[in-house]
Amino acid sequence: MKVPILTVQNIGKSFKDKTVVNDLSFQVFEGEIMGIVGPNGAGKSTTIRSIMGILYPDEGKIHFNRHGSAEIPKRVVGYLPEERGLYKKVSIMDILLYFAELKDYPLKKARERALFYLKKFGLEGKEKSTIEEFSKGMAQKVQFIAAIIHEPELLILDEPFSGLDPVSQDVIKNEIRELAGSGTAILLSAHQMNVVEELCDRILMMHRGQQVISGTLEEIKKKYANFKCVMHGVNDRTKLSELPQVQRATHQGKVTTLFLEDHVHPSEWIKNLPADVDFNELSISRVSLHEIFIEIATDHSPEGSGKSA
Amino acid sequence: MRNSKKVAKWEYKKNMKSKSFIISLLLTPALFLLFAFLPGLFDSLSQKDEVNVYVQDEINALKGIEPSLKAQGITWNIEKTDKNMSSYIKEHENTAYLLLDETAVDNGRLEVFTNESMPQTFDQELSALAGSIQLLQLESLSLTPEQTNLITQGISIESVAVSEETKEENPLKRLVPGILAGAILLSVITTGMMIFQSASGEKKEKVSEIVLSSITPGELMQGKIIGYFALGMTQAFVWLICLLPFFIWKLDFPVVEYLLVPETIVLVFIAILGYLLFAALFAGLGASFEDVDSTSNFQGIVFILPWLPLFLIAPVLNDPSGIIAQAASYFPLTAPGILIIRLSVLEQWPWLEIIVALSLLIVSIWVLMKIAGKIFSIGILKYGKNATPQEMLKWLKY
Numbered sequence: 178m179k180v181p182i183l184t185v186q187n188i189g190k191s192f193k194d195k196t197v198v199n200d201l202s203f204q205v206f207e208g209e210i211m212g213i214v215g216p217n218g219a220g221k222s223t224t225i226r227s228i229m230g231i232l233y234p235d236e237g238k239i240h241f242n243r244h245g246s247a248e249i250p251k252r253v254v255g256y257l258p259e260e261r262g263l264y265k266k267v268s269i270m271d272i273l274l275y276f277a278e279l280k281d282y283p284l285k286k287a288r289e290r291a292l293f294y295l296k297k298f299g300l301e302g303k304e305k306s307t308i309e310e311f312s313k314g315m316a317q318k319v320q321f322i323a324a325i326i327h328e329p330e331l332l333i334l335d336e337p338f339s340g341l342d343p344v345s346q347d348v349i350k351n352e353i354r355e356l357a358g359s360g361t362a363i364l365l366s367a368h369q370m371n372v373v374e375e376l377c378d379r380i381l382m383m384h385r386g387q388q389v390i391s392g393t394l395e396e397i398k399k400k401y402a403n404f405k406c407v408m409h410g411v412n413d414r415t416k417l418s419e420l421p422q423v424q425r426a427t428h429q430g431k432v433t434t435l436f437l438e439d440h441v442h443p444s445e446w447i448k449n450l451p452a453d454v455d456f457n458e459l460s461i462s463r464v465s466l467h468e469i470f471i472e473i474a475t476d477h478s479p480e481g482s483g484k485s486a
Numbered sequence: 487m488r489n490s491k492k493v494a495k496w497e498y499k500k501n502m503k504s505k506s507f508i509i510s511l512l513l514t515p516a517l518f519l520l521f522a523f524l525p526g527l528f529d530s531l532s533q534k535d536e537v538n539v540y541v542q543d544e545i546n547a548l549k550g551i552e553p554s555l556k557a558q559g560i561t562w563n564i565e566k567t568d569k570n571m572s573s574y575i576k577e578h579e580n581t582a583y584l585l586l587d588e589t590a591v592d593n594g595r596l597e598v599f600t601n602e603s604m605p606q607t608f609d610q611e612l613s614a615l616a617g618s619i620q621l622l623q624l625e626s627l628s629l630t631p632e633q634t635n636l637i638t639q640g641i642s643i644e645s646v647a648v649s650e651e652t653k654e655e656n657p658l659k660r661l662v663p664g665i666l667a668g669a670i671l672l673s674v675i676t677t678g679m680m681i682f683q684s685a686s687g688e689k690k691e692k693v694s695e696i697v698l699s700s701i702t703p704g705e706l707m708q709g710k711i712i713g714y715f716a717l718g719m720t721q722a723f724v725w726l727i728c729l730l731p732f733f734i735w736k737l738d739f740p741v742v743e744y745l746l747v748p749e750t751i752v753l754v755f756i757a758i759l760g761y762l763l764f765a766a767l768f769a770g771l772g773a774s775f776e777d778v779d780s781t782s783n784f785q786g787i788v789f790i791l792p793w794l795p796l797f798l799i800a801p802v803l804n805d806p807s808g809i810i811a812q813a814a815s816y817f818p819l820t821a822p823g824i825l826i827i828r829l830s831v832l833e834q835w836p837w838l839e840i841i842v843a844l845s846l847l848i849v850s851i852w853v854l855m856k857i858a859g860k861i862f863s864i865g866i867l868k869y870g871k872n873a874t875p876q877e878m879l880k881w882l883k884y
Contacts, residue, residue, distance in 0.1 A: 229699045231867065256699035262692030267500055275496050279489065279700035323696065 179206040181242045182331050182362035183228065188237030190223050190386075197223045198234070199386040205331065210353060210363045212377030214370065214470060220386040221366045222259055225335050228364070229256055243330065252280045255329030259336045259366070261320050263308045269295070269319055270304035273326055282327035294322040298348060314345045321349055331362045338372055350376060370467035380466070384473050394466065402464035404443050406435040410456035417454070422446060436464070489701040493709020497684060498716050501677075511721055515728035522732070537580050537608060538563045540571040544587040551586075551618040558614045572599045579603040591622045657831070662744035664830025667753030669725060671822060674718030674761035675792045678768055681714050685772030685866060694866045703863035707773075711765045718761065752840075753826055759844065760822025762851045764792050770858030773865035774873035795823025806831050815843040818850035857882060 183205040190198040198220040205211045213221050226232040228239055230249040244250040263272055270291060277287030295301055298318040308316050317340060325332060334353070338346050353376060357363050367373050373380060374394055382390040382397075390397055403424070408417075409432055418426040422438045437446065443461045501507045539562040541548055552564065571583040583599040590596045596619060598612060617638070624634045685707075688694045697706060733741045771788055795802075798820065802811045806828045814824040821843050829835055864881040865873055873881075 226695075230702075231695065231698050251700050254699065256696065258692075258695040258699070260692050260695060263696075264500070264693055265691055266504070271499075275492075276696065276700070278492050278496075279697065320696075 179209070181206050183364070184238075184240040184242060185224070185228065186238040186240065188224070188227060188234040188239065190220075190227060190232065190234045197386050198227070201237070201383070201386070201388055203381050203388070203391065205362045205364050207330075207362050208357050208360045209378045210357045210365055210376050212373040212380040213364060213366045213383065214368075214373055214380060214466075215383035215389075216470070216473070218385075219383040221383055222335060223386075224383070225256075225258075225333055225364070225366060228333065229254065241331070252282070252327065253330040255324040255327065255332040257320060257324040257332075257334045257337055259339070261317075263316065263320060263323070265309050266307055268305050268307060269300075272308075273319070273323055276323045277326045280327035280329075287326055290326055290328075291322065294325070295319075297352075298322070313340055314342055317341055318345065318348070321352070325352075325356065325361075329361060331364065332356060334363065334365045334367075336367055337365065338367060338369055346372070370465065370470050374466050382470065382473065389473055390469070397466070397469070398463045401469055402466075403439055404437045404441055404446075404461055405464050405468075406437060406443075406446075407458075407460050407462075408433045408435065408454075408456045409458035410454070412455050420451075421449065487705075487708075489705040490708040490712060493697075493701065493706055494713035494716060497710055497713030498720075501680070501717050502720075507717075511724055512728075514721075515725050518725075518729060519732060522736075536561075536563055537582065537605060538565065538578070540565050540567045540575070540581070540583045542567050542570065542583070542585045542587075544585070545591065545622070547586050547591075547618065547622055550621065551615065554618050555614055558611075560611045560614055562611075575599055575601050577601075580605065582608070590619060591626060594619065594623065656739070658739055659744050659747065660749065660832070661830050662741060663747060663750035663753050664826055666726075666745055666750060667757045667826045668823075668830075670719070670722045670754055671757035671760050671826060673722035673725065674715060674757065675764055677714045677718035677721060678761055678765045679789065679792075680717070681710050681765055682768040682772035682775075684710055684714070685769055685862070686775045689773065689775075689866060689868070698867070703866060704859055706866070707769050707859060707862045710769055711762070714765065715758075715761055749829070749835075753829060756822050756825050756829075756844070759847050759851060760792075763818060763822065763847065763854060766851065766854040766858040767791070770854075770861040770865070770878075773862040774868075774878055791819050792823075794820045795827065798824060799827060802827050803831065807836070812839065815839060816846055818847050821847045 181204045185204070186202050188198055188201050189196065201220070201224060203211070213224065215221050223232060227234045228249075230251065239249070241250050241253075244253070270288070273291040274284055274287055277291075278284060292304065295304055298321075300315060300318060303311075303315075308319065311319070317337075321337065324334070337349055337353075341349065350372070353363060353365070357378075365373070365377060377394065379393050380391065380397060381388055390401055392400065411431055412433065414426065414428055414433070417423070417433055417435060420435065422441050424436045424438050426436070427434045437443075447459075447461070541564055543566060548564070548566065555562065567583075570585075571581075575581040575583050579601050580603065581601045582604070585597060596615060600608070620638065621634070624637060629637070688697070694706075701709075730741065767788065795814070798810060798814050801808065802814065802824055805811060811824060811828050814820040815828065825840065825843060829840070860882050861873075861878050865878070
């Protein structure tokens with residue numbers, strides 16, 4: 178049975194007259210990676226800052242299920258903010274120990290974990306270096322270590338992959354998976370939909386402060402993403418757009434993407450394709466999370482996609 | 487409070503490991519000692535020019551003169567001679583010829599012939615001979631030793647104000663604790679200014695959000711204030727350790743005894759209040775500025791505020807109970823410095839004034855801490871920009 182670690186209930190936050198988060202509710206469970214996605218200004222960071230107690234929501238409740246009191250148990254939460262940095266002129270080990278101390282984590286254990294993770298992330302022997310001597314990617318790895326040094330129950334990662342090269346992204350991705358595997362509840366905010374699809378067990382999509390989609394990737398795709406057919410061939414564009422059960426079509430050179438209506442049965446639809454349609458390659462798949470995200474972000478309602486706000 | 491202590495410890499350790507802080511910590515007393523020693527060093531170098539004085543003693547007076555010169559620290563090489571040496575000294579630097587004869591005693595006129603090149607102090611040293619010649623004159627009058635003493639002791643005039651208590655007290659007894667408190671105030675205010683850099687640095691390095699995911703803004707600000715206070719006190723302690731032996735050695739009064747008086751506690755307490763006032767100011771402002779290099783005139787003015795008492799030193803010392811001194815004691819930004827200056831020179835402490843001034847100061851600290859706390863908690867997370875005074879006013883309403 179899934180054990181909830183964090184419960185967010187109907188929270189709302191406004192700055193002056195502008196509502197930034199409105200009636201948002203979700204839960205994060207033990208050992209789960211929950212993705213929180215949405216365009217810039219959707220209210221993700223405000224939600225995260227509210228969970229961290231850096232901002233106070235105007236309404237609603239945030240409950241850490243294993244901790245009874247209304248106070249946020251900051252020492253069991255790890256946080257990697259979107260806008261991040263570290264003390265530039267202090268040694269890496271001193272910084273990591275300071276953050277561990279702030280979380281009431283035993284310093285001896287923290288030192289061991291720091292050395293373990295520095296080695297794991299390819300920074301062995303760098304504990305006496307300062308951030309000034311590091312590349313951006315190396316610094317981000319240290320920031321990630323700082324967020325997990327105290328073995329948090331809940332780890333909140335706001336855009337953890339921004340600015341990372343693919344190799345470093347993989348290192349962090351693997352670590353996130355390992356942490357979730359060992360029971361850490363992870364709330365991850367990211368822009369890269371491929372990463373979210375790859376990592377997250379459940380996804381919450383926000384737009385203009387509200388939840389627009391939530392569920393597992395499969396659930397979301399089943400519920401919100403229709404099929405699309407990508408065709409490589411030379412065809413009359415108007416003719417393809419007028420095919421039965423096609424909502425709309427996009428064309429790029431010889432590649433045409435046909436967005437199909439809701440409840441289309443793919444094999445039936447292929448059978449009914451006219452014989453004169455030319456293609457040397459054809460694939461049918463569900464619309465990707467990225468496409469759903471783009472449609473929401475650009476306010477293009479995916480007609481017939483079954484998407485609801 | 488536990489979290490504040492952690493922040494305080496961090497800030498303290500971070501600075502104590504910083505080379506620039508350690509250099510400035512040791513350089514201050516070193517410079518002080520250098521400037522204290524330098525004039526003495528130059529003096530001793532100039533004294534290396536030995537003076538040879540040839541004395542033609544026709545009245546057998548040298549026996550009486552030599553001990554008197556020695557007692558006054560005059561170290562001439564005195565050589566007796568039977569002949570006139572005026573032509574000899576013309577050729578030799580730092581040489582003088584002195585004729586002690588009846589004329590000197592009868593007319594009170596002593597002729598000393600010197601080379602063109604003599605130490606600057608020589609003329610001054612010559613005046614030491616006047617007393618000895620005067621004694622010879624009195625002896626020639628056949629006065630009794632008592633009569634001689636009476637004449638030579640001179641006349642001193644002392645003015646005694648009858649309206650005040652005439653209990654005589656060494657002014658150094660008040661001045662020494664005042665100097666200590668002043669040094670502590672100077673030390674803690676300079677480290678207090680570092681709170682500004684620390685807070686704005688955390689904004690610039692975008693580290694405050696990570697820190698605030700573990701503790702509250704109030705705890706962070708409190709921790710910084712405690713940490714930099716400890717740093718300032720350490721600095722003052724190091725200064726004291728380095729300089730105290732020098733003072734004990736050089737000064738001819740019991741410095742330690744003068745420091746260990748109840749007045750020191752009151753003066754140091756005032757210095758601590760001064761620190762808290764400016765620490766709150768710098769914490770609040772530091773959290774609202776990110777780029778120290780491009781800060782406005784407004785910030786420049788704030789940095790001048792702790793040094794306001796320096797502009798008032800002259801009128802306050804001129805009249806420590808005057809209207810300027812009193813007004814500056816009640817104005818929170820000048821109160822700590824001015825109170826320390828006044829109480830270091832006043833014979834009688836105006837306790838009512840002190841209590842009122844300190845009460846005003848404590849209330850001001852409380853208000854300023856509240857304001858700084860509000861500005862700090864919002865400003866520290868506003869990355870990428872410096873806040874305007876208008877914005878800060880707006881934050882106070884949240």
